[in-house]
Amino acid sequence: MVNRKSRITRRRFIGTAAAASVVFGVPTLLRAQAKPIKVGLVHPITGFLAYSGGQSRMGAMMAIDEINAAGGIKSMGGAKLEALLGDNQAKPEVGVSVVEQMQEAGVSAYIGCFSSAVALPATQAAAKYNTPFVIDVGASDNIVNRGLKNVFRLKPGFNACVDDAILGLGEINKSVGNPAKSAVLVHEESEFGTGTAKLLAAKLPSIGVEVKEVMKHANPTRDFANLALRIRGLKPDLLVMSNYQNEYVLLARTLHQQKVDLVGMFSVLGGGFNYKFVKELPDVAQNMIDTNHWFDPTNPRAQAMKKRVEAKGDLFTFEVYLSYNAVKFLAEGMTRAGSADKEKVNAALASSTWSDHFMPYGPTSMVNGQNTGGKAAMLQASKTDIDVIWPAKFASAKPVFPKPKFT
């Protein structure tokens, strides 16, 4: 006789099967949800570079949100990117602490650091773990020249930007009969300004521009009246500036107020050359030329992103799209690596030929961690906008050169 309780009835079978499916099925579902990949954002959110750091963070977060909304890293089972937010306070020792702290939290890659002084020790700290570090902003070529296998930079460094600036300026000057024959260089005192000015002073004579004087100023400097008088006295054709946001704007405004006539006002990586400057001081900004990191204005994705950023009331500054593209570059490398394994991701980034960006670059081509396909664009401000004037392939307007005189 079969015990009634041990008989398998239809009802009991369905119940047991349902319970089993719950017991065995849930972990399967959980397993299907891939582990998030932690990406450390190491930017200066407080301190004197806070605005730029905040812009970088915004750009990086937009890319992370976009990647996650599109289903995460496909080759890793749709793993989502999880941002670990760090504030390096523009201090080297804090940058290193943030790197170590994120390492403890299981970070798979870093994006940062805006300041070269922070990027140098921070990348070193990350190199101990071989964790990939993508430099979004940070101009010093020393960051990628030290043989660290985990460090990559999508954008061009000092040397490349200056080479592009010289090439572009030489072409534009030549096209209108070489009106610019002399220049005065004004730069801020830190690594960025000094390095850029040093390179420019060495290379300007190669395009027939004599350097009359190189002037350095401290950070911060709030009165440029004497410096402007000295520039007026030297009567250069070109004024070439390399400084951060506030000093850039103040110097330009002082020269405008003193009506110093120049063939052109030119800068390389001009800290203040952005939409804010054009919007707030259109008369001062008009016809100023800068060689800088810029998006490809002919790319509809770039224009769409610009609209999205501006719709939020923010400015579409270079930090935003450089950090955005740095995250996308990292994600593409991870997709090809098919794993967050540091060795594999580093190898994938080193062999990257990524071209799905909206920068005026070709496909990426890394040499010692530096993208040799990166290129700076030459820009000119109108009263209402900023146009790309060089290289011609990406140009949205023709250059206004020489600059019209005040009277």
Added chain:
Amino acid sequence: MNWKIPAALLAAALAYPFIFRSNFAINFGVLVLFYALIGQAWNIAGGYAGQLSFGHAVFFGTGAYCSTILQLKLGWNPWPGLAAAAGAGALVGALIAALSFRFGLRGSYFALITLAFAEVFRILTNAVEFTGGGLGLLIPLKRGAANFQFAERIGFYYAILALAALSIGIAIWLKRSRFGAQLAAIRENEDAARALGIDTYREKVKVMALSGALCALGGSFYAQYYLYIDPTVVFGLDKSAEMLLVAMIGGTGTVYGPLIGSLLLTLVGEVTRANTEAQGLSLIIYGSLLILIIGFLPNGLVELFKLRWRRKARA
């Protein structure tokens, strides 16, 4: 002298990397000891001798630049470079002191002149080619203890522990020595000290040289730890304020004040930064805590321990 406290502290510091093994924890330990060292350097001049300085970064930067330039330009090994940095720091300390005290600068005037010297050094290193100017100096990566570039952070931890222990040892000696007593007399009433026969000028120059040497050791260590220095980073106001702050918060003129101040400030800095993502919130919390400490414990955190000891003694 009760040797139990320094012995226990040293034992705890020696054991720390074996208890907290992560690189984050060891880096934290390095920072605590580093700030304790430079805070103690400030404390020896500002706390023990009462010679308040707003520009101790001048010694810190001198040390950092001295060992780095010797290494990069003359091929020196950084270990003897560390000793040379201490010598340079002592020399700059003695020079600034000799110049300032010769002309009778005291109190806030002396504090301001040190600030001016730090700024002059910052501007000079920015302008001169052999210091790398604004580009700063980058020490090439050559991992190895022989190059003062330990492969693991624990090596740096013990190096800074030795330097911090040296600074505390000097502070203990000052408490017990004739030189220390003379400094205390100068701090309390310089004219009375002179009337007692103390050569106040000579003693003040000596203490500034000592303080400068210790601070320069911190600068040299900093250069080796981060392998990059520039004028703003090592001669900037930030550094002067940091060393002044750890000594003030911990307790000036005390042996363990800078160590306690450094431990608290580094801990608060790291914890608030690690646990807040809102822009600037960590600094707001940090600043609020500083106000509370200064408001309720004007003599520094050491006061808390003293109160406890007094209560114990009464009981």
